[in-house]
Amino acid sequence: MCKKYDTVIGLEIHAELSTKTKAFCTCDASFGGDPNTHICPVCTGQPGALPVINHAAVEYAMRAGLALNCDINRYTRFDRKNYFYPDLPKAYQISQLDLPLCINGSLELSTGTVVRIHQIHLEEDAGKMVHDDYHGESWADYNRCSVPLIEIVTEPDIKSSEEAAEFVSKIALYLKYLNVCDAKMQEGSIRADVNVSLKPAGSSVLGDRAEIKNLNSFRSIQRAIESEIARQTEILEGGGKVVQETRRFDDATGTTSSLRSKENANDYRYFPEPDILAITFTEEDIEKAKSEIPLLPHQRVERYTKEYGLTDEDARVITLEKYLSDFYDRTVEIYPQYKNVANLFLTEIMRRVKDTDSEEVPISPKDFAKVVQMADKNTVNRNDAKSIIRIMFEEGGDPEEIAKANGFIVVEDTAAIAEVIDKLFAERPDLIEDYKNGKTNVFGFFMGQANRALTGKATPMSIKAYLEKKFSEL
Ligand code: ADP
Numbered sequence: 001m002c003k004k005y006d007t008v009i010g011l012e013i014h015a016e017l018s019t020k021t022k023a024f025c026t027c028d029a030s031f032g033g034d035p036n037t038h039i040c041p042v043c044t045g046q047p048g049a050l051p052v053i054n055h056a057a058v059e060y061a062m063r064a065g066l067a068l069n070c071d072i073n074r075y076t077r078f079d080r081k082n083y084f085y086p087d088l089p090k091a092y093q094i095s096q097l098d099l100p101l102c103i104n105g106s107l108e109l110s111t112g113t114v115v116r117i118h119q120i121h122l123e124e125d126a127g128k129m130v131h132d133d134y135h136g137e138s139w140a141d142y143n144r145c146s147v148p149l150i151e152i153v154t155e156p157d158i159k160s161s162e163e164a165a166e167f168v169s170k171i172a173l174y175l176k177y178l179n180v181c182d183a184k185m186q187e188g189s190i191r192a193d194v195n196v197s198l199k200p201a202g203s204s205v206l207g208d209r210a211e212i213k214n215l216n217s218f219r220s221i222q223r224a225i226e227s228e229i230a231r232q233t234e235i236l237e238g239g240g241k242v243v244q245e246t247r248r249f250d251d252a253t254g255t256t257s258s259l260r261s262k263e264n265a266n267d268y269r270y271f272p273e274p275d276i277l278a279i280t281f282t283e284e285d286i287e288k289a290k291s292e293i294p295l296l297p298h299q300r301v302e303r304y305t306k307e308y309g310l311t312d313e314d315a316r317v318i319t320l321e322k323y324l325s326d327f328y329d330r331t332v333e334i335y336p337q338y339k340n341v342a343n344l345f346l347t348e349i350m351r352r353v354k355d356t357d358s359e360e361v362p363i364s365p366k367d368f369a370k371v372v373q374m375a376d377k378n379t380v381n382r383n384d385a386k387s388i389i390r391i392m393f394e395e396g397g398d399p400e401e402i403a404k405a406n407g408f409i410v411v412e413d414t415a416a417i418a419e420v421i422d423k424l425f426a427e428r429p430d431l432i433e434d435y436k437n438g439k440t441n442v443f444g445f446f447m448g449q450a451n452r453a454l455t456g457k458a459t460p461m462s463i464k465a466y467l468e469k470k471f472s473e474l
Pocket residue numbers: 008009010011012153154155156157195196197206207208209264265
């Protein structure tokens with residue numbers, strides 16, 4: 001059966017910028033803190049307090065825009081968006097309406113869909129309400145008030161819930177690589193509003209949409225869209241009309257419910273923010289911002305495959321997390337054996353940090369480089385190199401000390417090699433006979449036995465050399 005409706009999705013993603021101070025005052029912008037300890041007269045909107053723009057926030061937003069292929073407006077201005085809500089003590093939000101910082105960007109998805117970015121603007125966050133249902137009380141924490149945010153608004157180019165989730169996760173990864181947002185969804189530093197509509201398959205006319213507010217995980221984004229598609233399909237199938245409104249997603253039931261009818265720009269009584277000067281950029285400002293953009297994940301993949309000779313798959317896995325890719329980069333700076341570093345990194349390091357939230361590797365790139373080097377030089381054998389990494393993770397310590405303390409250092413004891421192999425030959429004349437009769441695979445048996453008996457005393461390389469010499473003399 002062919003599909004009756006096409007799904008159309010547009011996203012509005014809010015990302016908190018990781019500047020040290022807030023957007024318009026010098027209060028601490030970091031996450032957490034006791035309630036109402038990161039506040040001042042400016043961010044709580046006391047009469048007469050005047051905002052001053054945080055230039056770092058502007059630079060961060062510009063960097064995000066440039067990395068997402070946006071044009072930068074040479075003249076950009078702030079606007080007041082007025083609304084009344086207890087988490088907003090000023091009763092307005094400083095935002096940008098018609099002259100946003102960045103316009104006309106794009107980002108391509110793995111499906112080939114190119115999602116156009118309508119604009120990226122700079123604004124301030126609101127505070128947080130804490131509801132105590134048990135006592136019937138509500139509390140306001142204004143620490144988040146005026147933390148700088150960027151809002152990334154896409155065109156309605158996204159075609160499925162999977163594409164929407166990929167878009168948000170790609171944006172999150174980019175912002176991390178750009179060092180402009182820590183992208184911790186569990187701390188609310190990235191939130192998405194999703195706009196969903198359906199249209200008859202193939203039609204070029206967009207249908208009426210619903211907007212689902214404030215989704216803060218990839219999973220809830222995907223589930224909310226799926227449930228919204230089902231709801232709208234049912235309405236259209238029944239001959240009804242989708243109402244343009246704002247909805248809320250309930251994680252427990254997996255369904256959306258109406259929050260309020262859709263507000264429009266008029267409801268917010270926007271007007272130019274009179275307390276903040278408009279910003280003009282010169283070409284040099286923009287060139288400078290461009291030159292400061294660090295390598296993005298796909299560019300690191302390209303470097304890893306083209307310059308370092310890694311496989312595409314390995315390069316992708318390493319770059320999936322910025323802190324892992326940074327760790328790999330620092331290791332190969334110290335010890336540029338790209339593939340050998342990648343091999344132990346992919347198995348021994350990634351496996352151990354994969355399921356932790358910490359975003360930190362508990363050992364240093366320098367010590368890791370040392371272990372790879374010891375394995376490469378056969379100072380320790382490969383299995384013992386893995387044990388060293390395990391011990392460093394579990395107990396810490398210097399790799400060379402660990403190797404010595406555990407007897408991992410390989411000494412090429414030529415006398416021991418000769419003794420062990422000569423003894424093996426003497427014990428198994430039957431196999432020697434077999435070898436002479438053309439059964440050359442007995443070589444493997446001797447190799448295995450000798451390796452085991454000589455652990456820590458000789459490298460497989462010298463054991464093999466001695467064995468080959470013995471067999472050639474038969
Ligand atoms: P508003 O002015 O009501 O906020 P916008 O035109 O700014 O509307 O669009 C807000 C978001 O909704 C954008 O991400 C846009 O892509 C998306 N959008 C607009 N129309 C539709 C539609 N028919 N279906 C799905 N998404 C849409």
